[in-house]
Amino acid sequence: MAQLTTKTSKIKPDGARALSWGALLIAGLCALPMLAVLLAAVSGGTETVEHLVDTVLEGYTRTTLTLVCLVALGTFAIGVGAAWLVTMTRFPGVRIFEVALVLPLAFPAYVLAYAYTHVLDHPGIVQTSLRALTGWGPRDYWFPDIRSLGGAALMLVLVLYPYVYLLARAAFLQQSGTTFLAARALGSSPWAAFFKVSLPLARPAIAGGVLLAVMETIADFGTVAYFGVQTFATGIYTSWFSLFDRVGAAQLALCLLSFALLLAMLERLQRGDAKYHDPSRRAKVAPPLQLKGGKAALAVLLCAVPVLFGAALPIIVLFAMGLGSEQNLLSERYLGFIQNSATLASIAAIVTVCAAICIGFFQRMKTSRVSQAAAYVARLGYAVPGGVIAVGLMVPFATFDNALDAWMRSTFDISTGLLITGSIWLLIIAYMVRFLAAALGAYEGGQAMVHVNMDAASRSLGQGPIGTLRRVHLPILAPSLLTALLIVFVDVMKELPATLIMRPFNFDTLAVQAYRLASDERLEGAAVPSLVIVAMGLLPVILICRQVGRR
Structure with missing residues (x-):
C-alpha cells in the first residue's frame, strides 16, 4: 500500500x-x-441575392433536388436489395458477391463519368458500332444522352450504393431470426416477412446509408461539372473563378450549407434513441433461403450488374483508354x-x-x-x-x-x-x-x-x-x-x-x-491519372472487404 x-x-x-x-x-x-x-x-447585401433569385437559384435548386431524389432511390434499391440477397439467401457465388459489391466504393464518380462518356458518347464504340451495323446516320436514331442529369445520377448511384449496402447488410446480420421466423409461422411468405419485419428493423441503418449517399451527392462537383449539370456545387465554382463574384459564391455556399446541415439533422433525428431488444434469450438465426433454378440465376444477375457496371467494366475501359493515350x-x-x-x-x-x-x-x-x-x-x-x-x-x-x-x-x-x-x-x-x-x-x-x-x-x-x-x-x-x-x-x-x-x-x-x-x-489522357486514383482507392476497400469476410 x-x-x-x-x-x-x-x-x-x-x-x-x-x-x-x-x-x-x-x-x-x-x-x-x-x-x-x-x-x-x-x-453581401440583397442585390446579389435578388440577382441569384431572378437568374439561377431556381434552376440550381430544382436540379440539385432532382439529383438527390434519383440517387436516394437508386442507392436504396441496389444497396438494400443486394444486402438482403447476400445475407438471407444462398445462390451460386454468394460469397464472392458479398465482397465484390463493395468494390465500386473505390471509384470517384467523375472517373466513371469519363469512362462511360468514352464508351457511350456519339463518337464512342457503342454508337459507332450501332451506326456501322444499321447504316444509320447521326440523326436517324435516338440514343440516351450520358451527359445529362440522368447520366450524372447513374454515375453517383453506381459508386455510392455501397454505403447503403454495408450498413443494411450489417443491420440484417445483427437481427435475430426469431421475429422473422414468427412472421413465417403466421403465414407470411419470405418476401412478405422481409417487408413486414426485416426491413422496418433495419430502417435506421438504411436511412443512415441513404443520407450518407445524399450528402456525397450534393458535395459532388467533378461529375456534374463534366456533364454540364447545373447544381449548387457547379454554381459556387463558377461564381468564384469564372465570374469572380465572391459574394455570390458565398451566398450559394450558404444555400448548400443549409441543405447539408438539414440532412445531418435529419440523420441524427431518425436515429434518435431508438433501440431494438430481443426479449428471447434463445435468439435464433433465420435459415437462409436456398435459391435454385431461375430464382438463383436472377439473384446472380441482380448482384452482378452493379459490380459489372460499377467496377469491372470501368477498369477495363480506363485501362484500354490509358493504353491508347x-x-x-x-x-x-x-x-x-x-x-x-x-x-x-x-x-x-x-x-x-x-x-x-x-x-x-x-x-x-x-x-x-x-x-x-x-x-x-x-x-x-x-x-x-x-x-x-x-x-x-x-x-x-x-x-x-x-x-x-x-x-x-x-x-x-x-x-x-x-x-x-x-x-x-x-x-x-x-x-x-x-x-x-x-x-x-x-x-x-x-x-x-x-x-x-x-x-x-x-x-x-x-x-x-x-x-x-x-x-x-x-x-x-x-x-x-x-x-x-x-x-x-x-x-x-x-x-x-x-x-x-x-x-x-x-x-x-x-x-x-x-x-x-x-x-x-481528352478522355484517353484523363484515364491515366484516373486509374492511379482508383488503384489508391482499392486499399481501404480491400480492408473493408476483409472485415466483411470475417463477419
Whole structure:
C-alpha cells in the first residue's frame, strides 16, 4: 500500500490542459468555414441575392433536388436489395458477391463519368458500332444522352450504393431470426416477412446509408461539372473563378450549407434513441433461403450488374483508354502529380487522425457539454461540401492576409503578400475539416474496446492523461488508427472541388489533372491519372472487404 501511495503521489497533469485547448482549437477550425460563409453571405447585401433569385437559384435548386431524389432511390434499391440477397439467401457465388459489391466504393464518380462518356458518347464504340451495323446516320436514331442529369445520377448511384449496402447488410446480420421466423409461422411468405419485419428493423441503418449517399451527392462537383449539370456545387465554382463574384459564391455556399446541415439533422433525428431488444434469450438465426433454378440465376444477375457496371467494366475501359493515350505515367511531370497527391494525402491523413485522437480522447477524458459540443462540431464537416469549406476558409484567411500586408506596408514598408491563402497548409486544414468525421468514427469505434478500468489502472500507476493515451490507448487502437489513415488518404486523393479552389499556384494533383484533361475532351489522357486514383482507392476497400469476410 505504501508503494502504491508513493506512485500515485507522482501523478502529474502531463499536457491535459494543452490537449483540451487543442481539441477546442480543432473544433473552432471546423466551425470557421460555416461561420465565414454565413457572415460573407449576410454582409453581401440583397442585390446579389435578388440577382441569384431572378437568374439561377431556381434552376440550381430544382436540379440539385432532382439529383438527390434519383440517387436516394437508386442507392436504396441496389444497396438494400443486394444486402438482403447476400445475407438471407444462398445462390451460386454468394460469397464472392458479398465482397465484390463493395468494390465500386473505390471509384470517384467523375472517373466513371469519363469512362462511360468514352464508351457511350456519339463518337464512342457503342454508337459507332450501332451506326456501322444499321447504316444509320447521326440523326436517324435516338440514343440516351450520358451527359445529362440522368447520366450524372447513374454515375453517383453506381459508386455510392455501397454505403447503403454495408450498413443494411450489417443491420440484417445483427437481427435475430426469431421475429422473422414468427412472421413465417403466421403465414407470411419470405418476401412478405422481409417487408413486414426485416426491413422496418433495419430502417435506421438504411436511412443512415441513404443520407450518407445524399450528402456525397450534393458535395459532388467533378461529375456534374463534366456533364454540364447545373447544381449548387457547379454554381459556387463558377461564381468564384469564372465570374469572380465572391459574394455570390458565398451566398450559394450558404444555400448548400443549409441543405447539408438539414440532412445531418435529419440523420441524427431518425436515429434518435431508438433501440431494438430481443426479449428471447434463445435468439435464433433465420435459415437462409436456398435459391435454385431461375430464382438463383436472377439473384446472380441482380448482384452482378452493379459490380459489372460499377467496377469491372470501368477498369477495363480506363485501362484500354490509358493504353491508347499519349500520357506517360513515368514521366517527370506525372511523377510530380503523383508526388503532389501523395504528399497532400499523407500530410492530411496524419493531421486529420491526430485531430481525431485529440477530439476523441478529450471527450473521454472530460465528459462535459463542452467536450460533447466539440465532438459534434467536428463531425459536421462531413456534411459540408468541399466547395463550401474552400470558400469558408478562403474568405477569412484572405482578409487576414490583406490586413496584415496593409499594416506591414504602412508601418515597416514591407509587403508580406499572402502568407496563408494559397498555401498547402490552408488546403490541409480544409481536408481536415472535410474528413475529420470519418477519422473520428474509426477512432471511436476502436476506443469502445478500451475499458474505463484500464484508465483507472493507468492513473493508479502514476500515468497522467497523455501517458495513458500514449501507453494504453494508442497501442490498442493501432488497427483502428490505420483504418482511419487509409480512409482519409484515399478520400483526399479523390477530393476535387476544394483542391481546385485552394491548391497553391502550379501545384496540380492527379484529380486536378484528370479533371483538366477531361474538360478539354481528352478522355484517353484523363484515364491515366484516373486509374492511379482508383488503384489508391482499392486499399481501404480491400480492408473493408476483409472485415466483411470475417463477419
